[in-house]
Amino acid sequence: MSTSNPPPSERASEIINSLPSSPNLITKTGTAILGTGLLATAISQELYVVNEETVVAAGTFILLAYLAKLIREPYRDWANGHIERVKTALENSRAEHTQAVKDRINSVEQMKDVVSLTQGLFAVSKETAELEAGAFVQRQKVALASELKAVLDSWVRYEQQLKESEQAELAKTIIARVTSDLTDEKMQKEILANAVAELEQLVKSKAI
Amino acid sequence: MLLNNTNLFINSPLEQFEVTNLLSFNAPLFGYISFTITNLALYTAIIFSVIVGLHFLGNNDTKLLPSKWSILFESFFASINSMVREQIGREIYLPFIYSLFFFILVSNLVGNIPYSFTITTSVIVSIGLSFTILIGVTILGLYIHKIHFFSFFIPAGTPLALVPLLVLIELISYLARAFSLGIRLFANVVAGHTLLKILSTFLFKMFSGGLIIFILTLLPFALFLAITGLELAVSFIQAYVFVLLVCSYIKDAIELH
Numbered sequence: 001m002s003t004s005n006p007p008p009s010e011r012a013s014e015i016i017n018s019l020p021s022s023p024n025l026i027t028k029t030g031t032a033i034l035g036t037g038l039l040a041t042a043i044s045q046e047l048y049v050v051n052e053e054t055v056v057a058a059g060t061f062i063l064l065a066y067l068a069k070l071i072r073e074p075y076r077d078w079a080n081g082h083i084e085r086v087k088t089a090l091e092n093s094r095a096e097h098t099q100a101v102k103d104r105i106n107s108v109e110q111m112k113d114v115v116s117l118t119q120g121l122f123a124v125s126k127e128t129a130e131l132e133a134g135a136f137v138q139r140q141k142v143a144l145a146s147e148l149k150a151v152l153d154s155w156v157r158y159e160q161q162l163k164e165s166e167q168a169e170l171a172k173t174i175i176a177r178v179t180s181d182l183t184d185e186k187m188q189k190e191i192l193a194n195a196v197a198e199l200e201q202l203v204k205s206k207a208i
Numbered sequence: 209m210l211l212n213n214t215n216l217f218i219n220s221p222l223e224q225f226e227v228t229n230l231l232s233f234n235a236p237l238f239g240y241i242s243f244t245i246t247n248l249a250l251y252t253a254i255i256f257s258v259i260v261g262l263h264f265l266g267n268n269d270t271k272l273l274p275s276k277w278s279i280l281f282e283s284f285f286a287s288i289n290s291m292v293r294e295q296i297g298r299e300i301y302l303p304f305i306y307s308l309f310f311f312i313l314v315s316n317l318v319g320n321i322p323y324s325f326t327i328t329t330s331v332i333v334s335i336g337l338s339f340t341i342l343i344g345v346t347i348l349g350l351y352i353h354k355i356h357f358f359s360f361f362i363p364a365g366t367p368l369a370l371v372p373l374l375v376l377i378e379l380i381s382y383l384a385r386a387f388s389l390g391i392r393l394f395a396n397v398v399a400g401h402t403l404l405k406i407l408s409t410f411l412f413k414m415f416s417g418g419l420i421i422f423i424l425t426l427l428p429f430a431l432f433l434a435i436t437g438l439e440l441a442v443s444f445i446q447a448y449v450f451v452l453l454v455c456s457y458i459k460d461a462i463e464l465h
Contacts (some may be wrong), residue, residue: 052408055415057322059408059429059436067437079276087273 221405225329295455309451316443338390349461400439
């Protein structure tokens with residue numbers, strides 16, 4: 001304690017400085033003189049009676065001043081430490097909250113294209129469905145056409161077969177007619193006459 | 209000359225505890241009703257103002273960060289809260305205990321200021337307070353336990369023959385609490401203030417005895433300072449002891465031993 005005490009001269013100037021004063025009207029000397037004078041007057045006029053209560057007052061004042069001096073610094077340190085601790089806790093929680101909000105914003109930001117992307121996907125799926133429907137229609141058309149073709153082909157084949165069989169029947173009939181005709185003597189004579197006539201014709205023309 | 213005149217008479221050290229009329233209104237028209245403001249009433253009002261003022265100062269304008277004042281009151285609150293939790297186990301009695309603690313503490317501290325009056329040195333305040341509390345605690349016990357409350361006066365395992373005697377002893381012991389609680393506070397504060405008054409009277413006489421004696425008296429004056437410090441400590445200790453005992457009485461009423 002004694003090492004931290006200021007020298008008496010500094011202590012004295014501290015006390016003088018603590019007296020109230022203003023540059024124009026009241027000087028420090030004036031305050032000191034006025035204070036002492038008022039106290040002396042108060043005592044002499046019995047406005048203030050010095051008695052045993054004065055001793056109690058002095059004792060209490062000295063004790064309270066000493067306690068205030070003793071407690072002030074440790075209390076201030078402790079209070080500041082506590083305030084700092086609360087402040088740190090509040091600031092940390094605020095920083096954590098800010099960070100949490102930022103993280104949330106970031107996570108939401110990653111999903112910002114979800115709407116347009118979904119709309120695009122929906123459009124694509126709609127288009128795909130339309131295309132699939134078109135393809136189905138086309139497949140049905142192809143199936144119908146191929147079935148028609150098959151039916152028609154079979155019909156054509158049938159017609160062809162029918163025609164061929166008719167032609168074969170006709171040829172057969174003609175051959176039979178011709179064969180029967182050839183067996184007819186009259187016919188044979190006629191053919192022979194025709195052949196001779198043709199030969200004569202050829203000879204005449206000097207073709208042979 | 210003046211000092212010598214004042215030395216001629218010695219006030220009684222108990223004079224400081226007298227309740228005196230400061231302002232009195234008599235109304236003869238209404239059956240001689242008398243309204244009187246005594247020093248006790250004045251200091252009760254001052255104490256109330258100081259308690260409210262200190263808490264107003266310490267509420268820190270409801271800011272989130274505590275101030276140096278609010279930390280002090282938060283510490284008091286935390287200490288009393290932990291005491292109530294440990295003793296009673298329920299926080300419902302905390303406002304009452306907290307108010308009681310601050311009332312007694314501030315009463316004692318205001319009494320330590322020179323030229324002031326200590327209301328806890330008045331029997332009507334101390335005993336009145338302890339009686340009121342004990343009556344309240346008894347009502348609380350009867351409200352919670354109904355007729356079973358009276359089992360509090362019969363210790364477990366008492367032979368039947370001894371029951372009347374023990375009930376009488378327990379009842380007296382229970383009622384003695386009302387006195388002991390108030391008298392403890394009253395006696396401690398009165399003793400301290402009386403001691404200070406006697407010592408200060410002697411010291412004043414010694415200080416008035418000349419320069420050499422004045423210087424020599426500084427040594428007992430240092431002892432006087434220590435006793436003044438002790439009185440400050442007593443102010444805190446008595447307030448604490450009072451509320452601690454009230455807590456234990458409330459606990460007894462709730463749990464019946």
